[in-house]
Amino acid sequence: MKILLAPSETKKSGGVDTFVPSSLFLDTITPQRMKLLHAYINILQQGNTAILSKMFGIKKEPDILKHKKDIIHELTMKAIERYTGVAFDYLSYETLDSEAQRYVDENVILFSNLFGPLRANDLIPEYKLKQGEAVGEIKTEKFYHEHTAHLLEAYFKDEEILDLRAGFYDKFYKPTKPYTTLKFIKNGKVVSHWAKAYRGIVLREIALAGVTSLDAFMKLSIKGLSIDEIQTKKNKTEIIYTIEND
Numbered sequence: 001m002k003i004l005l006a007p008s009e010t011k012k013s014g015g016v017d018t019f020v021p022s023s024l025f026l027d028t029i030t031p032q033r034m035k036l037l038h039a040y041i042n043i044l045q046q047g048n049t050a051i052l053s054k055m056f057g058i059k060k061e062p063d064i065l066k067h068k069k070d071i072i073h074e075l076t077m078k079a080i081e082r083y084t085g086v087a088f089d090y091l092s093y094e095t096l097d098s099e100a101q102r103y104v105d106e107n108v109i110l111f112s113n114l115f116g117p118l119r120a121n122d123l124i125p126e127y128k129l130k131q132g133e134a135v136g137e138i139k140t141e142k143f144y145h146e147h148t149a150h151l152l153e154a155y156f157k158d159e160e161i162l163d164l165r166a167g168f169y170d171k172f173y174k175p176t177k178p179y180t181t182l183k184f185i186k187n188g189k190v191v192s193h194w195a196k197a198y199r200g201i202v203l204r205e206i207a208l209a210g211v212t213s214l215d216a217f218m219k220l221s222i223k224g225l226s227i228d229e230i231q232t233k234k235n236k237t238e239i240i241y242t243i244e245n246d
Contacts, residue, residue, distance in 0.1 A: 008085025
């Protein structure tokens, strides 16, 4: 079973290793990925504050200047540790035991707006790119869909897929084979922002249990959540969880 996960706008600084291209489809898409990264770095070097502000999604000049660097030569860390948004806070990868960390490393595929599909343990530098913003003339979601969607289809051929991403990332890759998503309901209403937290919680429990199939996942007891309904439409199965009141 492979788990698809969205990235986060916020990221941890620093690192310990130098940049190396992602091991996922290394020989196939590295030239295209490096072309995009060089386009990104060229824009940074040109230093147009208005363009960088839009591309980064930030307004204050000191914050813009902080991200104006040659990221290929910056220190790196695992992608799963680089991102610091709500889902990653609740996953709390650093506090997992070694077996659970290995599970995440081997089974989680992240969809970076700049780097495209990544293994959780791929090493990436700190970077800034607002979701949906182009790198020059390149819309990255279209770019990576063109170059990686067919590769992902082959990669997942014999795998079950649990998709924990936000809907935007369907633009990078949307499975054509059967896959499963999650929805969270509280007090009769669909949870939106805090769905990220519950995705992190679910992923943490999956990793700790070493779940290897969707059948085993649906039998997994997760504190504070109960399965209310399972809906299937075409190739998409949606598990609807009720969030139990505290």
